[in-house]
Amino acid sequence: MNIAQALTIAGSDNGGGAGIQADLKTFQELGVYGMTVITAIAAQNTTGVQGVFPIDYDGIVQQLDSTGADFQPRAVKTGMLYSAEIIRLVAAKCQQHSWSNLVIDPVMVAKGGAPLLQQEAVQALTQDLLPLALLITPNIPEAELLIGRSIRNLSEREEAAKQLVQMGSTYALIKGGHDPGSGMVIDVLYDGHSFHYLENLRVMTRHTHGTGCTFSAAITAELAKGSPILAAVTTARAFIQAAIEDELGFGTGHGPTNHFAYQRRQRGER
Ligand SMILES: Nc1ncnc2c1ncn2[C@@H]1O[C@H](COP(=O)(O)OP(=O)(O)OP(=O)(O)O)[C@@H](O)[C@H]1O
Numbered sequence: 526m527n528i529a530q531a532l533t534i535a536g537s538d539n540g541g542g543a544g545i546q547a548d549l550k551t552f553q554e555l556g557v558y559g560m561t562v563i564t565a566i567a568a569q570n571t572t573g574v575q576g577v578f579p580i581d582y583d584g585i586v587q588q589l590d591s592t593g594a595d596f597q598p599r600a601v602k603t604g605m606l607y608s609a610e611i612i613r614l615v616a617a618k619c620q621q622h623s624w625s626n627l628v629i630d631p632v633m634v635a636k637g638g639a640p641l642l643q644q645e646a647v648q649a650l651t652q653d654l655l656p657l658a659l660l661i662t663p664n665i666p667e668a669e670l671l672i673g674r675s676i677r678n679l680s681e682r683e684e685a686a687k688q689l690v691q692m693g694s695t696y697a698l699i700k701g702g703h704d705p706g707s708g709m710v711i712d713v714l715y716d717g718h719s720f721h722y723l724e725n726l727r728v729m730t731r732h733t734h735g736t737g738c739t740f741s742a743a744i745t746a747e748l749a750k751g752s753p754i755l756a757a758v759t760t761a762r763a764f765i766q767a768a769i770e771d772e773l774g775f776g777t778g779h780g781p782t783n784h785f786a787y788q789r790r791q792r793g794e795r
C-alpha cells in the first residue's frame with residue numbers, strides 16, 4: 526500500500542473543530558497518513574478560547590526532529606505557531622529536514638477574537654517562514670497584517686496576493702470568508718503569472734470554526750498525494766464547502782464544520 530505522509534505543525538483545539546484535530550481528520554478523510562507537531566494547547570469550545578498554553582521550546586524541537594529523523598512527509602502545513610521564536614524554529618527545521626510543499630495558514634486570531642499569534646511574531650512570519658512557502662493561505666485580515674495595508678475590494682485582494690508572492694511564497698491564496706458581502710464567496714489564487722478565482726455560494730451558518738485549518742489541511746493532503754497546486758486547491762475547496770454546508774449542529778457558538786461531508790457526497794450518501 527502506497528500511502529502519502531503529511532505533517533501539520535499547529536496548535537491543539539480540544540473541541541476538535543480547528544487546529545491539529547481538524548488537520549488530522551481532513552488528512553484521514555483524504556487518504557493521507559497524518560503526523561503532528563504541537564506548538565500550543567488552546568483550551569476552547571464553540572463559545573471562545575478560554576486559555577492558551579504554549580508547549581515548551583525544547584518539546585517542539587524534539588517533536589520536529591523525531592518526525593524528521595524517521596518520516597518523509599511529502600507536504601507540510603503550519604497553523605497556529607504562536608510566537609516569533611516558534612516561527613523561526615519551524616523555518617530552520619523545515620530547511621534542515623528538507624521539507625518541501627510547505628503550506629502556511631498564517632493563523633492569527635480565533636473566530637471569537639482571541640489572539641493565537643503574538644503581535645511581534647508577524648515580522649518573523651514574513652521574513653523567516655514566508656520565503657519557504659509553496660503556498661500561503663491568509664484570510665483577509667491576516668493578509669492585511671502581512672502586507673501592512675487594508676484590502677477593501679477584489680482588485681486590492683489581487684494586489685495583496687501578488688505582493689505575498691513577491692515576498693517569497695511561490696503561490697498565494699487570499700480567502701474570501703471574511704468579505705462582508707453575501708451571495709458568493711470568492712477565494713483568489715495567484716500563481717506568479719495569473720489569477721484563479723474559486724467562487725462558491727456563501728453558506729449562512731454559525732458553523733465556520735476551523736474553516737481555514739480544514740481548507741489548508743485539505744490542500745496539504747492533495748499536495749502530499751502528488752496533485753498540482755490548482756487541482757489541490759480545487760479539491761480542497763469542494764471539501765470545505767461540503768464541510769460547511771452539512772452542519773453538525775454542535776455547540777452554541779461558532780460550531781465546527783463536518784469533516785465527513787465530502788466523502789459522504791463522493792459515495793452518494795447524505
Ligand atoms: N460562509 C461560508 N460559506 C462558504 N464558504 C466559506 C464560508 N466561510 C468561509 N468559507 C470558505 O472557507 C475557507 C476558509 O475561509 P475563511 O476566510 O473562513 O478562513 P479563516 O478565517 O482562516 O478560517 P478559520 O480562522 O476559521 O480557520 C475558504 O475557502 C472560504 O471561502
Ligand SMILES: Cc1ncc(COP(=O)(O)O)c(N)n1
Pocket residue numbers: 535536537538543544545567569604605632634635636637641733734735736737738
Ligand atoms: C488551535 C487552533 N488553531 C486555529 C484556530 C483558528 O480557527 P478559528 O478562526 O475558526 O477559531 C483555532 N481556533 N485554534
